[in-house]
Amino acid sequence: MLKLLRELPPVHQIQEALLKEDRGRELPYNLLKQLIQEEVNNLREALIKETYTGKARDRHGFQAEIIASIKEKMASMKLNNLIPVINATGVVLHTNLGRARLSEAAIDHMTKVAKSYSTLEYNLSEGKRGSRHSIVEEAVCKATGAESAMIVNNNAAAVFLILSALAKEKEVVVSRGELVEIGGSFRVSSIMEESGARLKEVGTTNKTHAADYEQAVSDETAMFMKVHRSNFAIVGFTSEVEREQLASIAKKQQVIFYEDLGSGALYDFRKNGIGEEPTVQETLSAGADLVSFSGDKLLGGPQAGLIAGKKELVDRLKKHQLARVLRVDKFTLAALEATLWEQLYENETNIPTIRDITVKAEEIRQRANQFKVQLEKKCSHYKVEVEASFSQVGGGTMPAVELPTYVIAIRTDKYRVNELEEKLRLSEQPIIMRIKEDKLVIDLRTVTTVEEAVILSELANIHD
Ligand SMILES: *Cc1c(COP(=O)(O)O)cnc(C)c1O
Numbered sequence: 001m002l003k004l005l006r007e008l009p010p011v012h013q014i015q016e017a018l019l020k021e022d023r024g025r026e027l028p029y030n031l032l033k034q035l036i037q038e039e040v041n042n043l044r045e046a047l048i049k050e051t052y053t054g055k056a057r058d059r060h061g062f063q064a065e066i067i068a069s070i071k072e073k074m075a076s077m078k079l080n081n082l083i084p085v086i087n088a089t090g091v092v093l094h095t096n097l098g099r100a101r102l103s104e105a106a107i108d109h110m111t112k113v114a115k116s117y118s119t120l121e122y123n124l125s126e127g128k129r130g131s132r133h134s135i136v137e138e139a140v141c142k143a144t145g146a147e148s149a150m151i152v153n154n155n156a157a158a159v160f161l162i163l164s165a166l167a168k169e170k171e172v173v174v175s176r177g178e179l180v181e182i183g184g185s186f187r188v189s190s191i192m193e194e195s196g197a198r199l200k201e202v203g204t205t206n207k208t209h210a211a212d213y214e215q216a217v218s219d220e221t222a223m224f225m226k227v228h229r230s231n232f233a234i235v236g237f238t239s240e241v242e243r244e245q246l247a248s249i250a251k252k253q254q255v256i257f258y259e260d261l262g263s264g265a266l267y268d269f270r271k272n273g274i275g276e277e278p279t280v281q282e283t284l285s286a287g288a289d290l291v292s293f294s295g296d297k298l299l300g301g302p303q304a305g306l307i308a309g310k311k312e313l314v315d316r317l318k319k320h321q322l323a324r325v326l327r328v329d330k331f332t333l334a335a336l337e338a339t340l341w342e343q344l345y346e347n348e349t350n351i352p353t354i355r356d357i358t359v360k361a362e363e364i365r366q367r368a369n370q371f372k373v374q375l376e377k378k379c380s381h382y383k384v385e386v387e388a389s390f391s392q393v394g395g396g397t398m399p400a401v402e403l404p405t406y407v408i409a410i411r412t413d414k415y416r417v418n419e420l421e422e423k424l425r426l427s428e429q430p431i432i433m434r435i436k437e438d439k440l441v442i443d444l445r446t447v448t449t450v451e452e453a454v455i456l457s458e459l460a461n462i463h464d
Pocket of ligand 1 (some may be wrong): 106154155156157159227229230231260261262263293294295304305339396434
């Protein structure tokens, strides 16, 4: 194979060949050169390591091989890697698909702020420097009843900041039933270790009592931390200490009571008979000194970590060096601000996450039936059924909740179900859906009417 090294064509020769065909002009000169160089380097390395599996044995063969591979790369280079997809899985907060979709108001506000200069750190009435912390603080306080609030990059960052700023080299008491790992990358015990705070575990996996917390307190204790279990539930013989009681022990012992709420709902989903998630407002009024939660879970906003609670504590967080490291950009603040005002004005159904979670099964059933009629009219090859099923909230939120829904189950004799799934997944506007047995399953809960039309026409195209 080493002998073949001599047959590798020089970069300029390949570039000239591509330029002659006009294909070479689709990319800027230097970018094309770089691509060719990488390709030649890869081939050289494969030859040296004797891992080359291609068929080329002379200069001409190598050149043809390199050009074919460059053309393939050029086709995919024009595409962005982050592209919109249609989520037909019915999982509302689909972590892999970007969690919450934003409301029109949030998108609009974000676009406006992106196009212009803004009051990001400018106080208009005084005509001088302002603070980005104050932009959504008022809205968060109004929505949660907190004295003070601040925003960081995500909830994991909020947890890290709170532990670093308020409990470094001190002990943080956590129930063993709450030492969770969320989404494979957020582990309470690890983040605690990174922050410099020391974990003091109390109780057992299923039961933790007030006395466990009381006995754990020493001169070293900075904080009681309560963590939302998020993506799992403990059932059977369980016992945990009520918030009010934990708050009163914390107060008596003069330690901070902080709760990591995870999803942190501002909207009370229990009103719709969904789940048992207490609102952020309730948690704070039950006596938590500080809470933190995500912006893109049940709030339905952008990725962010919201911190709310006692002014004295939030002030300490704002002054900490990490606050600068973990700060959010103007787009996040714009989207978050608009989302919070939608909640405050009780226009929650303008927020896609809240609308999709609370939509009635009957409404989905009617849409599914119409979809079936239209698909059968467009394309008689499909066997379509509407079936009762369940959707999930997702995002590690309300894991025990099953939202009743109706799904469209599709089959065809022309393709196997995984071929059909792949065709739709790789279509121009990718459609992500579930497979159940030999059927493709579409849950319209997370699909807009515009997207519904796209799915219909893609399905029809496949059979043409
Ligand atoms: C989701 C979650 C986090 C992480 O929040 P991000 O916003 O994804 O960083 C932390 N704690 C709990 C309890 C969670 O549910």
